[in-house]
Amino acid sequence: MPQFTILNDRRFWLFFAFMMCQFGYPLGAFNEWWTQTGVFGNNNHPGGGDFINFWVASRAALEGHASALFDPQNYSALLTEQFGTDYGYRWLYPPHFLLLILPLGLFPYGLAFALFMGATLLLYLVIARRLWGGWEIVGWLLIAPVTALGLLNGQTCFLVGALFIGGVYLWDDRPVLAGIFLGFLTVKPQFGVLIPFVLLIERRWWVIGTAMATAGCLIGASVIAFGVEPWREFFVSPLSASNDVLLADRTDLMGIHLAPFGAARFLGFSPATASIVQLGFSLFAVGALSATHRLQARPDTKVAMLIAATYLFIPYVLFYDLAAPTFSALSLYFGRQQQNAPGLAFSILLVGVGTLSFINGATTLIGIPLGPAVFAILCAALIGRAYQEGCEAAQPLPRAPVPRGRAIA
Template sequence: MQFTILNDRRFWLLFAFAITLLGFPYGILTDWITRSGDVYSTNHPGGGDFVVFYVASEMILQGHFRDLYDPAKFSQTIIDRYGSDYEMRWLYPPHFLFFIAPIAKLPYLAAWAGFMAASFAFLAAIGRIVWGKRDIVFWLLVAPSTFLGVLLGQMSFLVGGLMIGSIFLWDRKPILAGILLGLLTIKPQYGVLIPLVLLLERRWLVIGVASATALVLIGASILVFGTAPWHAFLFGMDGANSDILTTASKKFLGLQMSVFGSARLLGADLATAALLQGLSALLAVVALVATTLSGARRDTKIAMLVTATYLVSPYVLFYDLVAPTFVALWLYFGKEREQPPGILFSALLIFVAVLSFVNGATVAFGFGSGPIAFFALAIALLLRGRAETGRNGRSLRGPLIKGKCREANAA
């Protein structure tokens, strides 16, 4: 077929990304440029959410470790520094403090820029290792999830890189995958289903390395910061966590990608939203187990693991989409396959890759599209896995256990 730009998959992906930049949800790009809105104050230019990490670093350097986990004290610290607490709290485990401890030694803007650059460089490096070619760095750079991460000053690049690396690399580099998985405990909700798959596939080396890495991090945090932050994190944060999950703020719920958040946006009470989230989690786990034990190809299983994770968690915000974006890119370009997917599946993958924009558009009509995207992708992956199992004629569980995944997937 004669080449035209309209039959190039890269054109349609770039087109979708460009449309996203023109219509970011809630005018976030405009707020960032004008330093207006609820978070983008002239008091702390740059990523609005980064103020949490910056203030936490200041408190660490001053020795106020436990105060991080006291919502009232943390709020007062932000007010003293900026005049408003911006309704932000510290919700991360103590060993994450190692990642942000020194940043307050720099001016706010320099610290934000440095943190964003370093964390994206980490994501790009992991993406390059997994993908095998440098072109993935370009696609990660122009992805909507990247712009959101920078504008908000969030840790999404770091978490996304850890999740991608731990899942995609446990065949080729199990020790590195285990280390990355241990580090992923800085935001544990995105690794909650990984142990289940590791047990089903009997990947004992990855489990052992991940456990050792997490224990070392926790032990080091106790040695450096003492036990008080851990006690406060485990037993003293009920109020801060419940405030986030029980909020009725339409603006905040509009940024949620979970079943729970979307149900609340539609007006469901807490009990109904929790029930729907529980059903979503149950269905996601069943789909994940079925796919993991099937004869589906490896990328199908990985995509189902990521998709199920986002259906299980009740707290997923619109900047937490780096891993789904990477999976969508992998499947969209047909990595390690002879042919890319068909039109309908490709459209669904683009939908996932620009979900932050689509969700912002649907929220304007009163509903979130996060669960729609992830449920649709889970169903498509189930059908894909079933077809692949039929072609293979057997389960791949045996070859996976024996470390022969690549040979089995090539069949």
């Protein structure tokens, strides 16, 4: 029996990778936040960065100005009135998202930030613990780069991650609950764009019905609360906030994109060329997802492919949006639903997914955005994994030995 050393333990290498990431961007951002310098914490821009969006939006909605959020000029005026500048922010969320953040406007900024981030992180950890079947995952997620980035940026990553993994990992055992999660996921609809495709292929009618009912109730409640005008502005506003973000020429913004569109823009391609690049990756993502289902892969492989394909398919993914891929990567890395953990090459890839925010940030410093490549390689690796699992499922079961001797009449 080989002698055990810590270097043989995959937990050591994962811990090492996570800690290396914490000494990168998160440590620098935390220092800016703590010392009240830089963009993450100063007199005009409180710690928590992007949470300014949710706090200002909730206050505007409480005051009856929900429609103003969807006009970039009006929204810029709201931010400037409160903080002296708009920081280049735009409101990108559908009106029913306001229902989830509406109470935040009742509290001072700091308390609202603590309540929102604490509640969404707790939801993410509780759902992850339920799916994992133990508390070990909570410790890993607490030290994962996505957690530090989510807190420092004051973003929705924990909420989206909780709803995403809760929906796709529970639809075998708890289809109604999974449908509720997916219905709530429509508050950030781009992350659910491939889910209907899978639900229809697998004929998960209970999940589909529950998700549609949940989303319908949320939309109806938002119409009752804010009227029809915010929805009209969301769909037909002549000033498109999303275009302001996607078509921006800011290198710093493009450098934190993990989608093919953002990577192409970072490399200097025009929006039209970047759209073609994104289309190519999106088609590959759909093809990989379809192949995984045709090959009769195991449930954990199919879910991992759905998550990876989604992050390759959509054109707007930022470095803090990795809560769902991080959980999926950890599940595969530790071999939660199979006897053996993956081999060396696949394990390195999974650690790369869990630390992608750091890897992409480091490689963009030398002009190479690796985010899309990592997700594309993961999709390709999962196709290989699905093929192997399909071959194993197709093998005939060994026949039971026939007992020798004369039968008794």
